Amino acid sequence: MNSTSSGFGRRNFLRTSGIAAAAIFGGAALAACTSAVSEQKAGGDDATPVRGGTLKVGIREDLVPANLLTNTAATPIVIGLVYESLIRYPNDTLDPKPLLAKSWQLAADGRSLSLDLRDDVKFHSGRPFTAKDVEFSLRTYADAKWSAQLRSSAAAVTGFDIVSPTRIVLRLAHPLSNIYDLLDTVPILDSETADKLGTGDTYIGTGPFKYVQRVPNSQLIFEKNPDYWIPERPYLDRVEVSIIPDPNALLNALKSGQIAAARELSYRDAENLGKSGGYTVHDLEGAELQAYVGVNVTEPALADVRVRQAIAYSLDRERIINEVFRGAGYPLNVPWPKNSPAFDESRNTKYSRDLPKAKQLLDQSARPPKLPLTFAPGYGEVAQIVQANLADVGIEVELDPVDAATFVKQLTGQQFRGLWVTDHSWAQFVPSTLTVSAYPFNARRNASRYDSPAYTAAADTAWQLAQGTGPEAVRAYQAVTDQLLEGLFLIEIGVRFQQYSTVNKVHGFAWTKRREPVLTDTFLS
């Protein structure tokens, strides 16, 4: 073989191959006219410090259009940017502030509420917002097909007296202590395009950003509403939300500058980012989620309340908060966060960890056989700690991991065979909302199959008060708390905060009590 005389020798071959490889692997990146990386960063870095720019956000779950009113997955983003409600709670109190309603007057008997609306608000379609839209939105929210959490409260609004385009009186079936929760939660919908809500084809609201486009499983795009009723707002021109299901890919996207804000990095990644400088981790305080251990009280081994008390005494809540949620939360015995009018410190320490007491209770009852502990992805670490805690007092637990769809099916179908771990929301609102809106707490039908006339009565009493706050309400909530602590069909672990991690150039990032981002005052420096 004479490779050199052929004109296609080894040296030539290697040289040609090298050039080809460089052209394929590196040339495209290095010789390209424009860098894709620079383009990704351009939205933030080249933005005007105060006004303009594109905020790129990464989240792990896509929108489910049919779930628009359920406060799950990506719906808080759409609701927070596109829609507005009549009033808004500050994150740390239950003192309603005006939003689309300028003022309101609750009747002395608590059975009607008159609302005065803003007259300078337009939907993104250009149509003016009026009292008819309030009626339409509340009626839509109460429709069973939307499965909205505060549906029972919306259904208690039985009459709508439209006095003028800017004045409406809501007639209530009974006094409704959580009426302001309802008004804070229900997005004002455009009746002309409501048939497209469930398909995700368009979203028309009155909010600071207009919905532009959705690429399923990939992206949601919004742009500034130029006719927004708050002058000179929003600052941002555009918001692009990327769906990045993998937590590592989400972290990489944030670190590489592809996005400027990420929702729900793993708690450990967020902790490390916060320490590294250049990033801010926002614990969504005021929009608490609460981890709990659920109990099927009809299982013979768990029917004896002393076994449930032993479980409550054996939980190492501090360890779960510190190790799993990396300190982004705090332990609780009661289902209310610390800023709730129902929170009471003495009740909150009732089941502090006490292993001798747990063992003593188990000695007095029939020791349970091995119990299944069901959990969905994301709750594996909590389940393992609960398993170890229960082993400390001699309760054997078998971990039962299921996927999210199966978990929901078992939760709503009352199909858990023993224990389960997950979290609940809505405790940060008027406490009666929890017992009528969050399914695990529902007095009449819940995942635990717990049925107690005393609990039902306490929950109904608290719900049908005219005022959601004040001494009378606090007494009613404490009665509910006592029922929950006595029944122990749900054993609380503690608050965990959902987190957004942002690069430091993002300023003015805010959120509602339902974890909806509020970007009205957000800007990029």
Add this chain to the structure above:
Amino acid sequence: MTRYLLHRLPSALLVLFGASVLIFLLLRLVPGDPATILAGNDATPQTIEVIRHQLGLDRAVPVQYLHWLGDVLTLDLGRSYIIGGEITDLVGRGLTNTLVLTVTALLLAVLVSLVVSVASVLWPSRWLDTVVAAANTIAVALPTFVVGPLLVLVFAIAIPVLPAGGVPPDGFIARPDIAVQYLLLPAICLALPVSAALTRFLTEALRTELAKQYVLTARSLGIGYREIVTRGALRNALPTMLTVLGIQTGQLLGGAVLVEAAFVWPGIGQLIEQGISRRDYPLVQVLLLLSVAVFVVIQLITDVAHAWLDPRIRIGGRS
């Protein structure tokens, strides 16, 4: 060739029909359904029933199957229950992304394997063999879920020259220079194990060919070694490579699921994962059937190409 193709078609159609029945039934055996997902955690049984009725899930399973089969045969794929939008659009978009990624990866793999294999037999040397063997071993041994993050860490975070993930914002056509940058990392990640396997098989096939008598005869006639390799041995070795390529293409599509997750590439893999985890029946049924169809078609193409290259198979097919 046409007769050979017609001979193979009935079994392919039978496989597709069987797959459609299995897919439909298996999905319904999985616990959880779209109605509970749509209803959410706080739904009452009445709400779930209302949604189940709306989706037609309260009808008998055979009725649901026939309805679905009729829709598929008339190319009316309907709407996705959970993800939302027309299934045709969802599948079209996902398929385009996956095809662009896998075809790029396949081209890379074929190119690399051809160059390396031909170089290995044209200029045999110990160091080249050692380097190629080591590279192949690493490429096969390292799983894509390790290679992917490594590539991102190096080329998107440590030395930020390429995007960490995603597809080109303006599509693949509008800005080819940008599109290539988005494609490079996931395509390399996906191509590595395939190129290693192809290189190994092609090199061995070439060496086997070069040990045959006709090569000795050709050399004795004074034909250049390069010509013998490129025009003789390579052509004879290609059928073996094609068979491996068919199998590897299937693996490539399987590997695409992991690569798509690591590089946030919204392709079919991501769509299947989302659809299954959310029990989006109509979408998953179409996607799984499509996956089976792709495998059947690839197998068919491989066999036809094989028959084209090797007349004995054609004749066998005819008889």
